[in-house]
Structures are given as C-alpha cells and as structure tokens.
Amino acid sequence: MIAAPTNSPDAARLVTPTMLVLWLVLATVPLWIARIGLYPYLGIEILIWSLYALAFNLVLGTAGLPSFGHGAYFGIGAYAFGLCQFDLVANLWICLAAASVIAGLAGAFVALFISHRRGIYYAFMTIAFGQIFWTLAIKSHRITGGEDGLLKIARLPANFGFVSFDLTDNVAFYYFVLAMFAIGVAGLWRLVNSPYGRIVAAIRQSETRAAHLGYNVWLYKASVFTLSAAISGFAGGLFAMAQLAAFPDVMSLHQSGYVVMMTLVGGGLVSFWGPVIGVFVFLTARDVIGALTNAWMLYFGLLFIAIVLFRPEGIAGAISAMLQQHSLSALRARGNSAMRLLLGGGR
C-alpha cells in the first residue's frame, strides 16, 4: 500500500490554513453557483458526501481496511434521523445524535464479527453485512417504507436556545451543512493526527508489528470502524434532511462502491483531502457529463480505469507529484544558472 505519513507542522493544528481557505471558498458558493449553470443543492450534496467519504477514508485510507459495504451506515443514519423525528422527538440535535449513535452501534456490532479478519475475507464480510442491512431496509416495509423509502422527513430548525434558524431554504441549509462539515473536518483532522490515528496508521502498515509493540490491534480496528460508521451515520442524517426522505438505494452495493471510487479517484490513500476532491469530481461530473449523455457512468468508468492504471494514488497524488516536479525543475534551473555563474558561462 502507498504510505505517506506527513509530518508537516499542520499536523498539530486544530485548524490548518488549507481548511480556512477551503471554508472561505465554500462559504461563497451560494453567491455564484447559479451563475455557472449549477444549483445550490449540488453544493449540499457535495458537502454531505465529502463528510461521508472522509469518514469512510478513516477505515480505507488511515486503517487500510477494505470496507465495501459502507453505504449501510450512511443509510442507517438517514433512517434513524427520520424515525427519531417521527416517533421520538422532533429536535434537530437529538435526531442527528440518534443518527450517529444508531449507525455507530450498527458499526460496532459488525466490527465484533470482522475485526479479527483481514484482506479479502474482511472485504467480503463488510459486503455481506452491507447486503444484510440493505435487504432489511427494503423488506421491513412497516419501519422503513420498503423500496418507496421513508418520506416527508422535515428539515428541523436549528435551535440554539437564544436563536433559531429555519433550514427549509436550500441556501440556509447549505450554510448549516457547511458548519457541520467544518466541525467534522476539524475533528477528523485531529483524530487522524492524534496518537490514536498514528497507531491506526501503524496497523495499516503491519498488523503483526503493531501487535508486537503491545497495541491491541483488534480493539483499534473495531473502534476505528465504529467511529467511521458513526460519522457516516451523521452524514446520513444530514442527507435525509437534504432529500427530505430516506431511501434504501444509498445502502446498495453500487452506492457503497461509489464511495470507494470517489475516495480512490480523489486520492484518499495518500492525502487527507483526497475524498473531498473525489466527491467533488464525481458529483460534478455526474451533473455536467450527465447533462450531455445518458451513459455518463461509461465515461466515469473509463476515467476510473485510467486512474487505477496510471495514477493509482489518485488526483491528490497527481497534484502533489506535479507540484514536486515543478519545484524540482525550478530547483534544477536555479542549480544550472548557479553552475554557469561558477564556471564562467557560455561554454
């Protein structure tokens, strides 16, 4: 596996310059997105899926565990949000907490069965559990509404006690999602760069070595999976609000495959920001190419094949390679001119 632990000074920060710039750029999106022919809802989708992909990458990129049924936890979060709203209490914070707790519990349950497995067996166990949850969602008509989905989920107002925001408008909801995204990104960045995150990354490199150093590998694998499921569930809760409904299709194998694709196309294996880049490219391509042709998955599939073959470290990897090459050639130019000065030039 490609491993590139970065030891930049940013690792110790809560908020890095990259995050600040990204948040500022994202905050201006509703001002111009309609002008370039797109719509604010796309921005909401990109933010929610980015949070989901970042949570997924905790398992795939940081821990190196192939989880191919992650859509289940995203979907469970969406259903939990809706059901909490209908049957318990219609409070935004409680419902979002319910989404992540229920998804986290589902993740913890699955982790019990899979955390002592590796490689292809781990991968297929996650697929099997994903399919089990998906089938349950489709067949339990009375709870989830079956294939029709759980409809009429409301965008609850964000109540801070002294002030309450109405989120029914897409732009208002966009800013709410952006705030949640910002908190999620900062939290995940801290997590990945914490001692805990370092140990999880060490397990990715060698389970045996980490175990010999005295770390409880099983516990780390199980906990990172649970955490990832909980954050995916949180994103799922937001997605239920965005769609005003919860559907089983996000739990299907196809959609679980898409999040793997997005993460890898973006470069989740080498960069923290990889999943975000991947989601942005995937969803924008879906809308832009999808407007031109029905077979956009064909072109995206070809792009995906090309990336796996020629740039397996993804777009983030390609960008950093390009930047390095750029600085390298700049260095070389500088070195050459210095040489020429020393040798008296011209010859």
Next chain:
Amino acid sequence: MFDLLPHLLNGLTLGLLFALIALGFMLIVGLMEQINLAHGSLFALGAYVAMQMMGSRPPLPAEMAKAWLALPLGWRYAATLVIAPIVVSFVGMLIEFCMRRTYGKDPLYGLLLTFGAAMVIEELIRLVWGTRDYVLQVPQAVSGGFLFGELIWSTYRFYAAGIAAAIIGLVWLLIEKTSFGATVKAGAHDSEIVRALGINLSRLRLLVFVFGTILAALAGIIVAPIWGIRPHMGVDAVIPAFLVIVLGGVGSFWGAVAAGLLVGLCVGLSGAYASEWSLLSMYILLVAVVTFRARGLWGKKSVLEA
C-alpha cells in the same frame, strides 16, 4: 420429509449453478491471486451475445444470416455454446492486457481495475441492448416441464444442473490431470521458478484469464434462460460467485464446489419457509462461517489476506 424433497432438489440444482458461476472466478483467484469483479459482466455479456446469435436477426451478412437461420435450433444452440464464449474471451483479453500493470502490486488494484471494467461493460450493454429484459431461446428438447411425483418439474433446470456438473468435472480434469494444469498451478505457486524454467509467464496468465472469461460467458448462457437477461444480471452473478469463493476458501477447488452446493441448499431451503428473505440466508451463512474460520471452509494461505 417428502415435502422438503422438491426444495432440496431445487436447492441442489441451484447450488450446481452457483458453483458453475463461481468456477471462472475461482480459477482467476486461485491461479492468479486476482479478484476479477468484471466476472459478472463477462457472464452477462455471454448471455447477451448468445441471445443475439439465437435471435431472429444475427449480426451477420445477409447471406450468412440466411444459412445460419436455416440450421435447426439444436445445432444453432450447440454452436452458440461454443462461439459466444469465444467472442466474449476477446473482452477478457483486453482486461488482462490492462491488468498487467497491476501484477505484483497490492491485489486491491486488480480488484479496482476490474470494478471499473465491470462498470464500463454494464454501461456498454445498456447502450447496445437497452434496459429491457430478453429471453434466450433454447431447443425444444430441454425446455418445457415433466411430471414426477405429482409435481411439475422444469426440464431446463435439470439440464442446466447436469451441464454445470459436467463442466465442473472437465475443469477439474484439466487442472489436475494435464500438463497445462500443472504448469498453471506451478505458476501460481512460484512464478519466479516457472519463469526460470523457460515458460512464458505472461502468456500463461493470459491463457488463465481467457479460460476464466470463457467459463464466465458459458455460465451466463446456461443460467440466462432461468434468470432472464437484463443489464443487472452481472451484479446478480458476481456477488454469489465472490461469496462462494470466500465461503469455500481461496485456492480450494472442491471447497468452492461444496460452498456453491451449500449456498444453493441454504437459499433453496430458506425459500421454502420465508421466500422474501431467502437471499439473506447466504450472507448469514457466510458471516456464520467466516466469523469462526479465518479462511472460509477449506481455504489456503494467499496474498489476498495480507
């Protein structure tokens, strides 16, 4: 007990079909240590090509089409069983050419490459044939049904199960009893020594992949009259195939066959009590086994679990 007999038989025939579907997948996993997620798409492609050949308008020049249509249905079916997998094998060759770049790297790359290939093939199928369902014509002799013990049985199911058993046996003979099989197994075991012995390893891998593709396409043609032909059939096939291999254990021929039968029986019997949930049973079976056995039922050590 007699009430269960139809379900047992049904499960058994289904199990043989699952084993057949998993066969090509197993060869590529076992002999190349690569997970071919495009297996299902090649399976679907086999069914589509066969359907096109058996249909009323084969893709041939007018003269040849006329001569072809003049043949009796049985002959055309037999020829299709041979020709369609060969047509599909060219697609397999293309995938193997791309796959060469991933040999020696993390097996994740092969898996992702074939996932992309599967997506592309499925979209191409949608482009060429649309999203509607098709039916594959089969000769009179194997269609219809017969009466046995006051129940009507589908002739085709038994024909398909018989063919599946025959193909499984032939593949086993080829791998275990011929020098080709010995070379291929040696190549999987220690590729460096095999190369040192002067065997062209890249040609060997191409041959194995093409062989796996042919088996996938053949399985598609055999299963198509039962499941129907639609773009989604590839995914419906690759998941059980993958499951059968993981359950049986990577690298074990009879493990895969036994796992196929086990899955078929499980689906068949649970279908008798709760038909809505019968597909769930195979996943629960897998979870129950792999939770306790690290490499499925009879698996061997491989790079796929690193």
